[in-house]
Amino acid sequence: xxxxxxxxxxxxxxxxxxxxxxxxxxxxxxxxxxxxxxxxxxxxxxxxxxxxxxxxxxxxxxxxxxxxxxxxxxxxxxxxxxxxxxxxxxxxxxxxxxxxxxxxxxxxxxxxxxxxxxxxxxxxxxxxxxxxxxxxxxxxxxxxxxxxxxxxxxxxxxxxxxxxxxxxxxxxxxxxxxxxxxxxxxxxxxxxxxxxxxxxxxxxxxxxxxxxxxxxxxxxxxxxxxxxxxxxxxxxxxxxxxxxxxxxxxxxxxxxxxxxxxxxxxxxxxxxxxxxxxxxxxxxxxxxxxxxxxxxxxxxxxxxxxxxxxxxxxxxxxxxxxxxxxxxxxxxxxxxxxxxxxxxxxxxxxxxxxxxxxxxxxxxxxxxxxxxxxxxxxxxxxxxxxxxxxxxxxxxxx
Ligand SMILES: *Cc1c(COP(=O)(O)O)cnc(C)c1O
Numbered sequence: 001x002x003x004x005x006x007x008x009x010x011x012x013x014x015x016x017x018x019x020x021x022x023x024x025x026x027x028x029x030x031x032x033x034x035x036x037x038x039x040x041x042x043x044x045x046x047x048x049x050x051x052x053x054x055x056x057x058x059x060x061x062x063x064x065x066x067x068x069x070x071x072x073x074x075x076x077x078x079x080x081x082x083x084x085x086x087x088x089x090x091x092x093x094x095x096x097x098x099x100x101x102x103x104x105x106x107x108x109x110x111x112x113x114x115x116x117x118x119x120x121x122x123x124x125x126x127x128x129x130x131x132x133x134x135x136x137x138x139x140x141x142x143x144x145x146x147x148x149x150x151x152x153x154x155x156x157x158x159x160x161x162x163x164x165x166x167x168x169x170x171x172x173x174x175x176x177x178x179x180x181x182x183x184x185x186x187x188x189x190x191x192x193x194x195x196x197x198x199x200x201x202x203x204x205x206x207x208x209x210x211x212x213x214x215x216x217x218x219x220x221x222x223x224x225x226x227x228x229x230x231x232x233x234x235x236x237x238x239x240x241x242x243x244x245x246x247x248x249x250x251x252x253x254x255x256x257x258x259x260x261x262x263x264x265x266x267x268x269x270x271x272x273x274x275x276x277x278x279x280x281x282x283x284x285x286x287x288x289x290x291x292x293x294x295x296x297x298x299x300x301x302x303x304x305x306x307x308x309x310x311x312x313x314x315x316x317x318x319x320x321x322x323x324x325x326x327x328x329x330x331x332x333x334x335x336x337x338x339x340x341x342x343x344x345x346x347x348x349x350x351x352x353x354x355x356x357x358x359x360x361x362x363x364x365x366x367x368x369x370x371x372x373x374x375x376x377x378x379x380x381x382x383x384x385x386x387x388x389x390x391x392x393x394x395x396x397x398x
Pocket of ligand 1: 092195196197238239242354
């Protein structure tokens, strides 16, 4: 078995994916970030500070919960959740935002920049920057600003500068361009905090490392509580950070099957999906090589999912490599199955999941019924559904 924990190589490649497909000036800046990260992460000052924040600020370790009633209703395998929804700010994103903000601060950067779609990354980053006293600027499309009111309000309260993006589609894609332009004005003093395991090297590696605490905890907790490893570990995949965070610690366990669940949106046979690993082709996007959903000219397609956090035309390079190696299987779940799982989990267990996480729950429910009661599935419940509650209630006329 290939030891993928040693990835990426020194140029940031996972197999043929990843790298730094960016102008030479920026390659130098990215390499400086990589070197600073390598230096800092070995120091006990950095490790102690992050460990302390994880415990006392985020509330780690997050528990593993056996969803007894859900498992019984589905019939078959026993279903467990790694409760990242219980973290401060309500999702796994705080894990890498704290790491990135801490690194930016240690590097003496004066401003942290990012784009946000639904506002989840924006809120987590604004939270980390408020805590660390570092200036934060978030670019967000005007249409998203109107749609995502609670997150917009939170970012304002947290004191970050919110820049409305009025050009083009007025959504995520143009917010990326806008934030990146601002970053290029002073990349020496600014830090672009990428929100998933995507972008140029070293971000896919760094964000993975910060998220891998999820799998480290989960593997030890599961072994201790169940006396064996789970048969399957599973997570939803947008850019891929919560999935790789759970998977990394299990990669060398040959007995553990891994499944990443992508959004099939309104169906794989319609243009309204974001099932990148299922339907995409190889190409370059946002500074790295990956599978992506693109048109004949290599331009990213306007993707769609009911869960805005999964709505991305590319995917992390390590996932592309794991797919080609056959180590992880990537499947997809459509909006309807996602909504069903959202309601079933809410009403059987009293846990309202994020619509993103509900994709993984839906796929687990689908396969659990054909498994036996001594088999187990561990799902990364990446976030809570507060942000989605009004939308779902309206959609289902509750
Ligand atoms: C952003 C988000 C995701 C998708 O991002 P990944 O990088 O694929 O993990 C999944 N779940 C929640 C709750 C999110 O906020």
